Amino acid sequence: MTSDQPEHYQDEVTAGPGGAMTDEVGVITGDLTVATARRPDGTAEVQVQYTRAAEWYTLTGSPCPVPPDGLKALHQAVLGAIRTGGGAQAPG
Template sequence: MTELHSELSSTFTAPPGGVMTDEVGVITGDLELRTQCAVDGRITVTVRYAGADEWYHIGAADTTVHDAADHKPVHHALHGVLHRPAP
């Protein structure tokens, strides 16, 4: 298992059309975004229904940063992209 540097999570409402996950396809509604940054800078992105136990991977959003301090701005950028509730 890769050593974890930090983990962040934020709740949001899925954008129109939902969020595409690797395991179950599109999910919609009130969700929670989690990003985990390993000590080597790899960021893994997962999402779940708010309050649920099971997390789903968003592989297309995974990335690597050169400095683990960049984890927080990457998390906030992803949250901003995903949190676009229908008007």
């Protein structure tokens, strides 16, 4: 990956009870697609959508700091939080 390409991860996940909390529409549940991208300022933006839908929503708490173990670890943590539910938000 070159320095002019932003680091980005995207995966599908089924939300657990309580789903994922978004800024725009509140909690969303079911089969979701989660995208985590490094922003130019070094923070991470986490967005979520109903899988195969057109609209993307901001996961509450995003943008958030990238942890020392990197963006991939943050993305995996977000996926885990959404799987377990409880109104998952971006860590911050």
